[in-house]
Amino acid sequence: MKTRLIPLLILISAVLLASCGDNGERSESTSNSHKDVIENATFTDLDGNEVHISEFKGQFVLIDFWESWCGPCLQVFPAMQDLREEYPDEFAMLAVTVGMTETPEDARRFKEEHDYDFTWLYDENGVFDQLGGRGIPFKAYVDPDGNFIEIEMGSRGRQGDYDSAKSKIKEFFN
Numbered sequence: 641m642k643t644r645l646i647p648l649l650i651l652i653s654a655v656l657l658a659s660c661g662d663n664g665e666r667s668e669s670t671s672n673s674h675k676d677v678i679e680n681a682t683f684t685d686l687d688g689n690e691v692h693i694s695e696f697k698g699q700f701v702l703i704d705f706w707e708s709w710c711g712p713c714l715q716v717f718p719a720m721q722d723l724r725e726e727y728p729d730e731f732a733m734l735a736v737t738v739g740m741t742e743t744p745e746d747a748r749r750f751k752e753e754h755d756y757d758f759t760w761l762y763d764e765n766g767v768f769d770q771l772g773g774r775g776i777p778f779k780a781y782v783d784p785d786g787n788f789i790e791i792e793m794g795s796r797g798r799q800g801d802y803d804s805a806k807s808k809i810k811e812f813f814n
Contacts, residue, residue, distance in 0.1 A: 673770075674771055674780075674788055674791060675787075675788040677767060677770045677771055678693065678703070678767075678771070678780050678782060678788040679693065679694075679782075679786060679787065679788055680693070681693040681703070681765075681767045682765050682767075683734070683736055683761035683762065683763060683764070683765065683767065684744070684761060684762045684763075684764045684765075685759075685760065685761055685762075686744050686747060686748045686751065686760050686761070686762065688744075691759070691761055693782060693786065694786055696732045696734075696782070696786075697784070697785070697786050698784050699729070699730055699731060699732040699784055700727070700730055700731050700732070700781075700782070700783060700784055700808065700809045700812050700813065701731075701732045701734060701781065701782040701783075702720065702731070702732070702733050702734065702779060702780075702781055702805055703734045703736055703767075703779065703780040703781075703782065704716075704720065704733065704734065704735055704736065704777065704778075704779050705736050705737075705738050705763065705768050705773060705776050705777070705778040705779070705780075706735060706736070706737065706738070706776055706777065707737060707738055707740055707741060707742045707746075707776060708742060708746060708747070708750045709741065709742075710776050710777065712776075712777050712794070712795040712797075713776055713777045713795070715795065715797065715798050716777070716795060716797070716798050716801040716802070717735075717754070717756055717758075718798065719798045719799065719801055719802035719805075720733045720756075720758070720801075720802075720805065721733075721756050721757060721758075722802060723802065723805055723806060723809065724756075724757045724758070725757075726806075727809055727813065728757075730784075730809065730812070730813045731805075731809055732759060733756075733757075733758040733759065734758070734759045734761055735747075735756070735758040735759065735760050735761065736761045736762070736763050736767070736768070737760075737761070737762045737763065738763050738768045738773070738776060738778075739762065739763055739764070740776075744762045747760060747762060748760075771791060775793070777792075777793070777794060777795045778791070778792075778793055779791065779792045779793075780792075781805075781808060783812060784812050784813075789808070792804070
């Protein structure tokens with residue numbers, strides 16, 4: 641029994657590492673398909689209400705696809721909270737649970753256990769998949785006019801993601 645379990649554990653570990661990598665890999669594709677998906681994106685809040693990306697017009701938006709088991713995802717949440725405090729009216733952080741292994745209830749429990757000032761959403765409409773997401777962290781940026789800017793895959797760590805997002809915010813506000 642043990643000999644069968646070890647290869648399975650190795651496979652599961654490899655999949656999780658690949659999915660939740662901290663490699664900082666980026667894609668700055670501004671293809672029309674990404675633009676259309678993001679600019680028309682609709683998510684579901686944790687109470688079951690539809691939330692449209694257009695509701696955040698006037699704010700710089702970070703759509704951060706995550707799940708609570710993803711260490712690199714959680715590592716940058718404090719940095720994004722810092723940005724929310726620095727730019728409370730200008731910066732919106734949409735923490736979107738992908739639904740790989742978690743439900744809206746899992747996201748709700750996480751939210752209740754942490755004091756982050758984010759908009760907590762669930763990806764019931766498959767926006768992550770439509771964008772070609774294969775692993776998390778996976779981020780999409782939207783300018784204050786509601787236009788898609790870029791996608792970032794992976795993480796640069798807490799300070800690196802903070803610096804990257806702050807430099808993008810400062811392009812529009814200051």
